Amino acid sequence: MGELSRKIGEKGEKLVCEFLSIIGWEDFQDDESISCHSPVNHKRPSAKKDRTTHGIDAFFSSRSQLQDFTLENIIMSVKYTNSAYPANPSTKFKEHLKDLAETVECFMKSDLRAQNNDDYEMSGINGANDTGVLFWLSNHKESDQDIVSKVCNINLDKSLSFSTIHVVDNSRAAFIYNSINYIRNNFSEYDYYFHYAFSSSNYKDPDIEKYGSILPVEYLTSNIMPFRLINKSNQKVSFCLTSREEFSEETINRLLYLASDVSQDFTGEFIFLFPEYDVLEHEPILKRAKRLKSDKRKSLNIIVKSYSNDFRNLINE
Incomplete structure (x- = not known):
């Protein structure tokens, strides 16, 4: 089972890497790790110890073309499965979204963000958006591919602190x-x-x-x-x-x-x-x-x- 999970993970990583190249998000950073600034609140339900780090599957940053003098920091999480999307996806979606939202929250206080923003210091940029992107993709072709429509109206945990998270499912990825x-x-x-x-x-x-x-x-x-x-x-x-x-x-x-x-x-x-x-x-x-x-x-x-x-x-x- 471990070997199968590893292969599925590798396929998901390759697929998303190719997808990011197609949309021009090249030279992204992958497998970044940042410190957790809320070890108790961000502790995983099954973990015995408080959380110390968050993993970022991919990170891309560029000057926004839709907002004046703004840097767009994009924090990506990739969830890829060989199985069909759940018939009732709310619970799993909340898990994925919570994990990414907490990562974005700690990214805003991270050295990665500070260093990246410093790189653009002399370019006239005076603000930054920290945006999450959740790629929730399935290799299963027979299930409903539009999972976002099933979760768009669910109630989210009000304790989560984030500005914007975009969700890309099979249907959305296929369109692009x-x-x-x-x-x-x-x-x-x-x-x-x-x-x-x-x-x-x-x-x-x-x-x-x-x-x-x-x-x-x-x-x-x-x-x-x-x-x-x-x-x-x-x-x-x-x-x-x-x-x-x-x-x-x-x-x-x-x-x-x-x-x-x-x-x-x-x-x-x-x-x-x-x-x-x-x-x-x-x-x-x-x-x-x-x-x-x-x-x-x-x-x-x-x-x-x-x-x-x-x-x-x-x-x-």
Whole structure:
């Protein structure tokens, strides 16, 4: 059993490492250990002694592209199993979340955080977010892959001290992986980048880019993934949105509005990717949406496709 657990753990580590590379979180630190600052409160239920340390499976830090003058410290926990997700996942989820929340709490007082923040001291950054990411992944393909929807409304322990924790399950990981993989395989003549949305939170920092290779942590739990595709030969730009929601009249109208709003200054070329798109069933809906969205000021070129793949294939890459 010990050997099996070790192999499962190694697969989980490799999968997440490949996944982090795909989303631009390269040069991350792994297997970090930090001191526990609440030995009694953070003591494991089954442990005889007070807690002394917390393990961090992966740590990544970069300048936020969505908040002015802000450093994003990302503390990751990887939970990977060969079994199906629990039918009633609340108890196990609370265990995983509590463990990560306590790690984030002690990270905020750690030497790792202090040293990392010092590294950015001369870059104009004046604040930092300490964000947790829980990768709860299963190798079991037959069980329900969307575990987050089952735990999103549970009551959490009010004693936990953390700002934000993003949860990535099979369904969420598959959406991100399939989106990127489809673009890489089907638009090879383009360089692709994550589009960084501008708002009242990120318009003052001159070092914030409009697009780049690093996925903002906030996008991990978004149902829409925005990309800029730049043609390698002529630098022509297309704006791509991938949707976790199924194709419908409401969804395509919403994406058309969003795409035309955020990209009006750099392109009229739109690509929309959905989990499923059936030409026979959906093309009449698309034609109606395109007709109603017709922009008299410029020509709009709209392409709709379907993506499909399986993020578990990362293990074999």
